[in-house]
Amino acid sequence: MAVKDAGRAARPDKRATADRAPAREPERRADSAELIQLLTPEGERVEHPDYPLEVSAAEVKALYRDLVIVRRIDFEAIALQRQGELGIWASLLGQEAAQVGSGRALGPRDMAFPTYREHGVAWCRGLDPVKLLELFRGVSHGGWDPTEHNFHLYTIVIGSQTLHATGYAMGVQRDGAVGEDGEAVIAYFGDGATSQGDVNEAFIWASVNNAPVVFFCQNNQWAISEPLERQSRTPLFLRAKGFGFPGVRVDGNDVLACLAVTRKAMQAAREGQGPTLIEAFTYRMGAHTTTDDPTRYRLSAELESWKLKDPIERVKQYLIRTQQAEMSFFDEVEAEAAAVGSRVRAACQQMPDPEPLTMFDYVMTSETAQLAAERDGFAAYLDSFAGEDAVTAQEAR
C-alpha cells in the first residue's frame, strides 16, 4: 500500500523578508511524495506493489535484535562520552531502521561507504563496534581494513565518500563484476550532504557511467542546526530525475521497507541498471553529536511526534501483534544488547593510548628520510625526559 507521509505538512516560508525576495511556495514535500512503507508506526504490515517482501519470523526477529543492539551501542557510547571516555560521539538514535534495513540488504561482496554515523551499518557488516569507539576516543582515525568487512573507513568531510563509492563502482564495472551475480556499492550520506558539490558530481559520474552504486541518503531533517529547507526546495529523492536515474523515498523508520527498497536498488545496480537514489525519510532523535544542543534550534514537540514513529517499537508491536515472538524473546534480546554494551564499555575503558612514536607510521608506503629523521629526533627528545620521570616518581612517593 502506498501511503502519503503526513509527518511534515508543507508550510509557508516565514523567512521571506523585505531584503530577500519571497521565495516560491516550497513544493509540498510531504504531500507530493510517495513514501514507501511496509510496516506502519503502529506495527501493521502493509503491502506495496513494487516492493513485495517475504520475510520469515526469524528474519524479522533478527532485524529486531540488530535494531536493539545498535541502539544499545549508541546509548553506551553517549554515556562513555559523558564520562570522559570518548572525545565525541555522533549518535544514530532514530536512524536504526534506515541503517539496519539497508545494511542487511547488502551481500557479502557489496561494498559500503559510510559517513561517520553509520554505526548500525557497521554492525550489519560485522565490524567490531570497539573499532568505532577507537575513532571517537582519539586512539585512531578509524584504522580498520575496509576489505575485511567490505565496509570502508568512516569519512568525516561531508559527501566526499560518494565519489569514492562511485569510483569503486567504476572499478567493479571494469572488473566485469556487473551481472546477475554481480557486485554493487552503496554510498551513505545525509540531507546536508546533498548540498555538497561532491555529492552532485557523484550523481553525474554514476549516471553517465551507469555505475553500480546506490546512493542512500538518510534525510534526518537536520544538518546540525539547519532544517532541510536550508538545503533543498525540492524533495531530495526527486533530484535523481534531473541526473537521469530513479529516486525513491522510503520510510526511514521502517526497517522492512528500507530492506526491500535497498535490496531492489542494489540488485538493479548489480545487474547493470545503474544507480538509484534512496531517500530514507527519518529523524535524528538525538543531538548532531555530543557537543551539540538541539534545544537551541528545534522544538521538543517535533521530537515528540517522531517518537511516535520509533523504528524499534513498531517491529516489537508487529511481532507481538502477529504472535511471532514470545515475551521471553524480547527479554533475551535486551540481555544480549546489555552484554554487548558491557563488553563495548569495558573495551573502551581499557583501551590504551597509542605509543607516541606510532604517529609517524603509515604516512606513505615507504618512509622518507625526512620523516625517519623526525621520528628519531622525537624519540631522542622523549628519551631526554626519562631521568626526570624517575625523579618525579620519587618525589611523588
Added chain:
Amino acid sequence: MTTLTLSRALNEGLRKALEANPKALIMGEDVGKLGGVFRVTDGLQKDFGEARVIDTPLAESGIIGTAIGLALRGYRPICEIQFDGFIFPAFDQIVSQLAKMRYRSRGSVKLPVTIRVPFGGGIGAVEHHSESPEALFAHTPGLRVVACGDPADAYAMIQQAARSDDPVLFFEPKRRYWDKAEVDIDGGLAAALPMDTARVLADGTDVTLLCYGPMVRTCAEAAVAAASDGRSIEVIDLRSLAPLDTETIFASVRKTGRCVVVHEAVVAGGLGSEIAAQVTQECFYNLEAPVLRVGAYTTPYPPSRLEEYYLPDLDRVLDAVDRSFSY
C-alpha cells in the same frame, strides 16, 4: 635514442605505463579523442580503449574522488588536471582524502593515484592557466610531489610515478612541452634515476643553483652565461619537491658555500623558503652568503602581457647569483 618533445616523451611514458600494468588507467577532461589539450595523451584511447583512457565529466573533484575509489578497487589511475589553476576544485579530495587515507587506515589501503598537472606560465595564457601551486602540495604530508624538467626525465618519471604505491603530484612544465631532446625509449627504467632524487645537471664550484620544472632550462642557460664571466655554477634539478633530496642539496652547498633557489612560484612561503631554512640549518658554517630566492612576487599571476616581467628569467637568476657574491 629518439628525439622527442617533452609532450611526446610523456605520451610515450604513459603508453609504457598502460602496457606495463593492465590496472593502470588514464582519466581526465578531453584526454580521449582529443588527446588532451597539450596532446600528451594523444592516441592512447584509440589503442587502449575507452575503459582505460576515460574522458571524464568536467569536474576536478569528481576526477580525483572517483580515482580514489578506483584505487581502492585495485586500479592505478593517472589523472590529468587540465591546467594548474583548475586543481583547486579537487584540493579537498587531494588534501583531505588522497593524502590521508593510508594514514587513516593505518596502512590497510594504498592509493596509487598519479595526478598530472601542467604548470607554470610563459605561454601568454588567460588567468588561471599559468600558476605554480606545487608548494601547497609539498606542504601536505602523504603526497609525493615531483616536477620534470626535460623530455628524458618526463619519459622516465611519469612511469615511475605510475608505479608508485603512494599518491604522486606530477608537475609538467607546460611552456617546455615543445622542447626537444634525445630520449631512450627502448631502454628499461632500471637505469633511470629514482624519482625522489635530485640530479646535478652541471658541476660547479662557486654557487649552487637549485631549480625544477620550467626553470631547469633557464638555470642551465644561466650557468653557461655565468661561465663566460668566470663563475662556476653548479645547477641542480631538484625533480622531487616532496620529499626533498637534501643529501644532494647539502653536499653541493657545502662545496660551493652559496645557494640560490629558483622557481616560478611566489617566493613567500614557497619551496625556496623551506630549502633556505634547511640549508641554513645544515650548512651554516659553510655558507658565504645567505640563501637567496628567485621567484614570483606576492601578487596573483598578472595579465600575460606582463608575465615576462613577473617570471624569473636568465637576468633575474644572474642578478641573484651576483648578489650572493656581494656579502
